[in-house]
Amino acid sequence: MHIDTERCVRAVRSKDARFDGWFFTAVLTTGIYCRPSCPVVPPKPENMVFHPSAAACQQAGFRACKRCRPDTSPGSPEWNRRADVVARAMRLIADGVVDREGVTGLAARLGYSSRQVERQLLAELGAGPLALARAQRAQTARLLIETTDLPMAEVAFAAGFSSIRTFNDTVREVFALAPSELRTRAPRNAYRSTPGVVSLRLPFRAPLNPDNLFGHLAATAVPGVEEWREGAYRRTLRLPYGHGIVSLAPRPDHIACRLTLGDPRDLTVAISRCRRLLDLDADPVAVDDQLRTDPVLAPLVDKAPGRRVPRTVDEAEFAVRAVLGQQVSTAAARTHAARLVAAHGEAVEDPEGGLTHLFPSAAALAEVDPDTLAMPRTRRTTFTTLVSHLADGSLNPGIETDWAETRARLLALPGFGPWTVDVIAMRALGDPDAFLPTDLGVRRAARELGLPSTPAALTARAAAWRPWRAYAVQYLWATDSHPINFLPV
Structure with missing residues (x-):
């Protein structure tokens, strides 16, 4: 979007928060960069330069605005709606892969050479993987400086900087303030005295x-x-x-x-x-605008706009839970999962009580005796096949994977039909266009709304909802009285 100057200028003049994270405004006369919704008086158009990322602004010599804090704006929705190399790279960079494994590790996960990855990121974002990771380290440092009382040396280490000097120089360059000044300016109630x-x-x-x-x-x-x-x-x-x-x-x-x-x-x-x-x-506005074009969905969207797709913090965990949930109730799926957690999860201490374990790793689940699983034999086979593939790395439903390729690999496993694969695609892979035409809740909602209820006919009807069919599923599910649709009290 940053190359559409006229559209960007309109967004800045209207202070449209919808575009925060889509692009950044660098001001030639002040040397700072802002989010589109910055509350200050917009500069003259001839003094604005637009960049696709905070890292590109920083590489061009601009500092972050102290008023609108552009480094803390929502991320670009592009990286979660696309499955190309740049989007997959950005998801991995956000997950800290460059800091842990370097650019070579990033490239290896994507199946490209380091040079190819750098070239594509530079072409689209104006910054390479190291600059993008550096911008993220600066943001992490700011969070730790402002929300903890950790010593600065520990902040530098935790944020991923290789030395105190690099940490100090980066913070000064990005925020035009020394680390100690950032902490002094932070509200006093932002500090947390509890370690960790x-x-x-x-x-x-x-x-x-x-x-x-x-x-x-x-x-x-x-x-x-x-x-x-x-x-x-x-x-x-x-x-x-x-x-x-x-x-x-x-x-x-x-x-x-x-x-x-x-x-x-x-x-x-x-x-x-x-x-x-x-x-x-x-980007809920873009999603809801598309779904409103269907006169059947429009009233559902108008009644409760801004529905999101609940996803996961661990893709392998969700794949296992999707198998446990096949053809059983929500309560039964929870019971199956709780048994696995109690028997094979890693114990943790929760200072506030209530939480006791990490969900078992794929390696731990691969060691489970199938005869101890309280489920039909065919589902045991599905479960054991899945966890063995997850444990040996032959199946990786992570954020860097190609959605089409992972779908094909899942469908090749015994016991994996369209519903299981599509729910994993929607909630683990993050495909915004994943659709569940065979889901009972979706079909019931479709029938009540006068939509086709057979999978083939509903899929054809849902073509108008693309590329946001996963969000359409949320609106269809919301017509039911199931507890998943209500905020707990």
């Missing part, structure tokens, strides 16, 4: 309807791993350097996030996975 705890606000593009989003997570919560407590969804997290516990609560203009981390280096990854879980980088 970070509290922050997760931004999103309005509107956001929390009902089906948190309702689904609460209704399907696996005891010991997830819970709904005092207006917040809580769960354990398996992270690269250790484990964590997150609490997520909906607020009118943000999601309140409280992270307890065993290792602060996991902060960036934890935030990225929580944003992905709640689909916070979606």
Whole structure:
């Protein structure tokens, strides 16, 4: 979008928050860059230059605006609606892969050479993987500086910087303030005295309807791993350097996030996975505008706009849970999963009580004796085949995977039909166009709304909803009285 100057100028002049994260405005006369909705008086058009990423602005020598804090705007929705190499690379960079594995590790995960990846990122985003990761490190550093009382040396280490000097230089260059000045300017109540705890606000593009989003997570919560407590969804997290516990609560203009981390280096990854879980980088206006073109869906959208697709923090975990949920009720699926957690999950301590385990790893599940599984023999075969493929790496439903290729691999496994594959595509792979025409709830809603209810006819009718059919599923499900559609009280 940043190459459409006229459209960008209109967005800046109208302070349209919908475009925050889509592009950034660099101001030639001040040397700063802003989000489109920055509250200051817009500069003259001839003094605006538009960039596709914060990293590109920083590479061009611009500093982050202290007023609108563009480094904390929602991420571009492009990276979660596309399956090409650039989108997959951006999802991996957000997950901290460059900091942990370098550019060569990023390229290896994508199946391209480092040069090819760098060339494509530069062409579309104006910055290579190292610059994009550097911008993310700066944002992580700012969060730790402002929301914890960690010593600056520990902040630098946790944010992924190789030295204190690099940390200091980067913070000064990006924010035009020394780290100590950033901390001094932060509100006093932002500090957390509890070691390992970070509290922050997760931004999103309005509107956001929390009902089906948190309702689904609460209704399907696996005891010991997830819970709904005092207006917040809580769960354990398996992270690269250790484990964590997150609490997520909906607020009118943000999601309140409280992270307890065993290792602060996991902060960036934890935030990225929580944003992905709640689909916070979606563009609800674009989604709802498309769905409103269908006169049957329009009243559903108008009644409760801004529905998101509840996703996952662990793609392999969700694939296992999708198999456990085949042809059984939500309560039965939770029971099956809770048994696996109690028997094979890793125990953790929750300072607030309630959470007891991490969901079992694929390696642990691959060691489970099939005869101990309380499920039909055919489903045991499906389960054991899936976990063995996950454990040996021959199947990877992670954020870097090609959606079409992963779908094909899943369909080749015994016991994997269209419903299981599509629900994994929707919630684990993150395909915004995944559709569930065989789902009983979808078919019942379609029938009540006067839509075709047979899978083939409904799929043909749903062509007009593309590329947002996964969101259409949320609106169809919401016509039912199932607990997944209501925010818990």
